[in-house]
Amino acid sequence: MNELRLGEFYEFAGGGKRYLYLVPSGAIFELGEAAGAVIETLKSGPRTRERLLEDVVAHPAPDVAEAVEELYQTHAISHVGGFDEPVQKAPMPFPLQTLVLNVTNQCNLSCKYCYEFGEDRVATPEGKPKFMPLETAKASVDYLIEQSPGRRSIHLTFFGGETLMNFPVLRATIDYAREKAHAAGKYIDFSLTTNATLLTPAIIEYFSENNVGVTVSLDGNREQNDALRVFSNGRGSYDVIEPKVRELLKNHRTRPISARVTLTSNNVDVTSIYRHLRQDLGFHEVGFAPVTTAPNRLYAIGSNGLDRVLDQFTELAHEYRDCALRDEHHGFSNVSDTLSELHAGISKAHPCGAGLGLMGVGPSGDIAPCHRFVDSDAHTLGHVSTGIDRAKQADFLDRGHLSQKIDCHTCWARPLCSGGCYHEAYVRYHDTGRPNLHYCDWIRGWTDLCLGIYGEIAARNPKFLAYFDERRAE
């Protein structure tokens, strides 16, 4: 058939302009009037090019013909039958970019929702080292450098457990990695996540001097934080961390410090959490994530709760937009992360870099797809001393490839989501390759919100988007 039909896209508006978010390419085009008229006409059904030119009467025929051609070339409209999108697999072996070292699986807090220790843990740490020895950390660094051919910039991230419980190894690893990376002609970047309970002035000074990125896990003010973030005796952690966080924010001057909040059923007041962390404490950015959990846990957020979270995300996101239009920084990092991906036009065959350019390493040296799977026998992909088992890696990646997620194939939000977190899927469905169907509405709602904001910024203050050009530069 020689008829033209609408291609796959999500239409949105912002700042008085009409846009198409093309799927699967992830491209964003602003529609002119003639192009918009072509799209409107095709909404009533496919038709031949000649018929289409006849039916769009509000614009001169040469303009309509050009608009049709431009829309056709970008796949915003296509022939009935459409284009074949080939299944593209990542080239193997894929060069590493980031290793996440779980320098310990021990923690001085007992947060009730923790995926590492809580009811939904996937780790099987029995009989394995609790703290990563320096030799294992050094072997990990060597492995990262050796397995990142062609990459000028590599990253080492420390995770736990509580990372600062193994600070001596962490510090020695940074010193070692910097030396090795320099010798290999690479730039290496360091970051870590901590609960802040063990920060000292000396540690803060070391982080600042060594340009180490720090993310602090905490859930809001005293009441919000202490509901679930407690020591093993049940005592809340807020009073311990608050002065240390203030000192960190005051004395770590080389990198912006962000807070990472876990939302649970009784802690979904996003706006007040944000106000406290950004304005009272002074974090540069605050990021939120709903807890990863089986649906029957008391702290799991049900669909009503997610709706409420989305409402509050919307309020904060609009604040972000207003700041962006005035060229001001706003610290709601969920928005900046999504805008950054929308600006690049990312279209993912895999939901994230886990098992590809990113791997997690447990205290034993076992390699896992990411830090959330370390110490889990079922998910081990290899060991830093012997390398990655390529067959296991291929199996993990093949199962998680978007082409396997039939439910996603009709969803316009798949370029960014690609089925969602492997770990979340494993906790919910016991299969890393399953799409996370429980939060589809949430993802589409959020992507729609961010597209609208992107469109408004693109229309009214496009120079703000240059910030994202730099952000993704490698």
Place this chain on the structure above:
Amino acid sequence: MKHIRAVNQKAVRIEEYIASAGDDVFALQEGGESAPHKRPHYPMGCSLVFFPGWEVDSAGGTAGLCQPVERDIYDCYISCFWPAQVPDHLNNYPGWTSKCASATKDWRNVDLVFP
């Protein structure tokens, strides 16, 4: 592009790709590989190329041809040098065009001949 505007980085890449794909190789291309604006070389006049489909002017249309396509067999046979492809008007078929007073109206009357 005039009617849609590339906004994000992916859209810019797609636009660049389309622009570069437009620089394809044409039949009878002018100027070779290095020509900045590749376009076909349309032969001037009607007699340089005898393929159907090449009866176009230098702009790719028919307006600039010396004869409109409806008239070319008839008129070329009288005034131009295309006699090898039409009946021999001088000796064997002097009346071939006798029913065709106005070529644009009567061209259907210019019929086949069977020697």
